[in-house]
Amino acid sequence: MKHVTKADGSRQRFDRTKVRRTLENLGLRGEDADRIAGEIEASVPDGVRTAGVLRLIRTRARAVRPAVRHRTNLRRALALLRPKPDFEEFVRVLLREHGYRVETGCILAGRCGEHEVDAVAHRDGTTLFVEVKHHVSHHRMTGLDEGRIARAIVEDLQEGFRSGRCPVSIDGALIVCNTKLSEHAKRYAACRGIGQIGWDYPAEKNLRTMIEETQSYPVTIVSGVSPSVSARLAAAGFVTAKQVAYGDAGVIAHSSGLSLPETLLVAGRARAILEP
CATH class of the missing domain: 3.40.1350.10 (Trna Endonuclease; Chain: A, domain 1)
Structure with a gap:
């Protein structure tokens, strides 16, 4: 039986279900999520730190779905609003x-x-x-x-x-x-x-x-979107990644006060997250 070491130094049993859930929050599903969760459980040493497990999850997830590098965990994205x-x-x-x-x-x-x-x-x-x-x-x-x-x-x-x-x-x-x-x-x-x-x-x-x-993800699902950028987008009525990904970039930039390059960068990353 393997254990993980939490940030406060306490130990708890390695929970494969939690690993799978984190993979799902990053957009992986079905066989991919099951397989990667199993591989991580088999490869990590006993007592591994939770931060190390999270890094490994993102690395393995990116190998299957490159758009993961543009995506924040959904629960965290909601909290950032x-x-x-x-x-x-x-x-x-x-x-x-x-x-x-x-x-x-x-x-x-x-x-x-x-x-x-x-x-x-x-x-x-x-x-x-x-x-x-x-x-x-x-x-x-x-x-x-x-x-x-x-x-x-x-x-x-x-x-x-x-x-x-x-x-x-x-x-x-x-x-x-x-x-x-x-x-x-x-x-x-x-x-x-x-x-x-x-x-x-x-x-x-x-x-x-x-x-x-x-696929109504908050715009904060897009990694690298600063609080000021997400606040400007929201003030202009754009609160989901889908609205930014498929909206008129010129209109979004004008109404939010962002530059067109900033808007196109967020829109491109949002499309990468949303599309297979």
Whole structure:
């Protein structure tokens, strides 16, 4: 049995599943991910540092898919987005990609007060208000508080609609976050009928799978994109790599204030990531 040594000096059992998951986050799938994970497990010495494993993962991944050199880990890319307005706009774009009609800039009146919500999303005859939660550290859990607050807002808005104060009939809430959800948060939301989308929750339609199904990667997936460049792109409405890769480079450069060479560089790397 092999072990890895973490940054704090502690040791834990080598987990091949984690290696495969990291390869998937870099865009590898199926047999390639399985094969490389097995090769890495067989080749590393007992006690190898996790940083060394990560370097080996990227090296092996680049040999199969050269575009990996242009790509940041997806969880890290999401964390690199500014919470407001970048990640909020990213979530709105992602929901539209999955068939929601999304309204923004919404202030809804409940019976007891007004509520500024991140979005109102409509699909299949259901109307939800959307609460977006972003953590800079993707290792941090999203906890119970968001669900309790969302439950209170739903009740107030529904009472506001019945009293004529709220023009929109809200059926429920949808919380979208870039991290994992605590077990307490999941139980409470399930009990109260609150929708939740976290990094790996729910199992079939979580944030990761929703992004990968539509290739709606954040623009920060492109390695070498500085915070100032991604902020300028987001301010101009370009929050996904797909928007930059296949948009009009001249329009993007003009609206974001970037030079045309800067824009073309990001667009080229984004296309390399998106295309087989």
